[in-house]
Amino acid sequence: MTTARPTTRSKALAAAATTLVGALLITSCSTASSGASDASASDGKTNLTVSLFGTFGYEEAGLFDEYEKQNPDVTIQYESTQGENNYWPALQTKLASGNGAADVQGIEVGRIADVVANQGDKWTDLKGTPAGDQVANYPEWKSAAATTEDGKVLALGTDIGPMGLCYRSDLLGQAGLPTDPAQLAARLGSWDDYLALGREFKAKAPAGTAWMDSAGGFYNAIVSTEEEIYYDSSGELVWDSNPAVKKAFDTAATAAAENLTAKLEQFEDPAWDKGFGGGAFATIACPAWMVGYIKGKAGDAGAGKWNLTSLPGGAGGNWGGSYLGIPKSSKNTEEAAKLVKWLTDPEQQAKVFGVGGNFPSNTGAFDLVSGATDEYFQGAPIGKVFSAAAEAAPTQILGEEDAVVKSSLVQSLLSVETNGVSPADAWQAASKDLANQIG
Numbered sequence: 001m002t003t004a005r006p007t008t009r010s011k012a013l014a015a016a017a018t019t020l021v022g023a024l025l026i027t028s029c030s031t032a033s034s035g036a037s038d039a040s041a042s043d044g045k046t047n048l049t050v051s052l053f054g055t056f057g058y059e060e061a062g063l064f065d066e067y068e069k070q071n072p073d074v075t076i077q078y079e080s081t082q083g084e085n086n087y088w089p090a091l092q093t094k095l096a097s098g099n100g101a102a103d104v105q106g107i108e109v110g111r112i113a114d115v116v117a118n119q120g121d122k123w124t125d126l127k128g129t130p131a132g133d134q135v136a137n138y139p140e141w142k143s144a145a146a147t148t149e150d151g152k153v154l155a156l157g158t159d160i161g162p163m164g165l166c167y168r169s170d171l172l173g174q175a176g177l178p179t180d181p182a183q184l185a186a187r188l189g190s191w192d193d194y195l196a197l198g199r200e201f202k203a204k205a206p207a208g209t210a211w212m213d214s215a216g217g218f219y220n221a222i223v224s225t226e227e228e229i230y231y232d233s234s235g236e237l238v239w240d241s242n243p244a245v246k247k248a249f250d251t252a253a254t255a256a257a258e259n260l261t262a263k264l265e266q267f268e269d270p271a272w273d274k275g276f277g278g279g280a281f282a283t284i285a286c287p288a289w290m291v292g293y294i295k296g297k298a299g300d301a302g303a304g305k306w307n308l309t310s311l312p313g314g315a316g317g318n319w320g321g322s323y324l325g326i327p328k329s330s331k332n333t334e335e336a337a338k339l340v341k342w343l344t345d346p347e348q349q350a351k352v353f354g355v356g357g358n359f360p361s362n363t364g365a366f367d368l369v370s371g372a373t374d375e376y377f378q379g380a381p382i383g384k385v386f387s388a389a390a391e392a393a394p395t396q397i398l399g400e401e402d403a404v405v406k407s408s409l410v411q412s413l414l415s416v417e418t419n420g421v422s423p424a425d426a427w428q429a430a431s432k433d434l435a436n437q438i439g
Contacts, residue, residue, distance in 0.1 A: 051105050053080060055356055056158060060352075061351045103327075107323040117400055156340055158358065158361060161317075166291070166306055166307070209279050213284045215255055216413045218251075219409065231399035277297060288357045315392065353383075357374075366387070
């Protein structure tokens with residue numbers, strides 16, 4: 001699960017554990033330019049602009065077209081930015097100027113604490129809109145994370161990110177390792193077991209194939225199973241004193257130093273995208289939303305090669321899970337809120353899961369997806385795997401600088417992979433960088 005960091009300004013964001021919980025997300029093709037729209041298009045229709053990052057799954061599931069058919073007086077212009085690290089700074093510029101933001105904007109879970117603490121004057125309070133009724137349909141922690149201390153709800157959740165392990169069964173088979181999900185899980189009682197199996201794989205791996213994609217992704221998978229990561233429950237920044245962070249960093253650095261990774265930067269390196277179909281790596285820790293990403297990048301040629309099992313030890317983790325908000329600069333607040341409400345209804349969230357794997361955050365959709373399977377992943381019971389991961393996930397504490405800390409540590413791990421920097425020096429480099437950025 002995820003909860004917002006309980007800052008002195010926003011103690012109300014601390015969330016309780018729930019029984020079912022769960023990017024920087026992925027890529028999608030742009031279909032329109034972003035920017036706040038006029039109240040109506042030239043033909044008299046309301047023109048809604050939607051600007052997101054990565055693959056939220058709405059276009060892929062045909063939801064924008066479906067909404068336009070149900071609402072003939074509305075047209076939707078949509079775009080998605082390749083990486084959230086590019087998307088967010090550009091959105092901040094638009095919000096600061098009060099011009100250029102879309103009617104509906106995506107907010108990554110790592111940004112929501114900052115939005116709630118510092119941007120309450122730039123986002124619409126959804127409680128007073130048609131979207132307000134949706135708030136009660138979320139796990140308490142999910143809605144609380146987007147709620148200010150004075151009760152404003154600045155965004156609605158799109159998904160949560162329960163995690164599993166995606167793997168190329170053909171590559172594991174060529175290396176003489178188990179390919180059946182249950183048999184593979186039996187060999188993976190811990191992250192250390194995962195590294196040990198990676199060493200076995202390396203000894204017999206097909207040419208040009210690494211055990212995992214990246215040290216940064218591996219690190220993020222490990223810390224995503226923790227409750228306390230970069231901040232503690234009092235709101236103090238503790239990344240450098242939290243033993244769980246250091247252990248995760250060292251474990252990932254070991255994988256890098258032993259050449260168990262393909263040395264690829266997730267979401268930024270084009271070779272990473274190609275690696276899903278080209279056999280550059282055999283395994284990747286994958287939140288539910290990455291199922292759709294793998295399909296898109298591996299394409300038809302990857303069908304029947306990928307499979308899914310649980311994380312080592314059956315651990316529960318949450319990586320990602322985003323929100324939809326309406327900037328105050330929107331001239332179409334009412335219609336935008338209707339769209340946000342509809343997109344986050346159980347039926348629509350279930351459709352998105354069926355297409356891209358984004359696990360619902362609306363509790364009404366949980367039963368709708370629990371029995372889902374995926375033929376692309378050899379009929380894997382994705383609903384069962386991700387539901388179990390969600391149930392096992394801890395309640396996480398989010399902070400305003402989570403994304404900054406994570407990015408710095410991931411970049412330092414990349415230096416171990418690509419430049420041969422020692423793990424100790426990489427940690428020190430991250431410490432110096434973060435001291436300059438956030439103190």
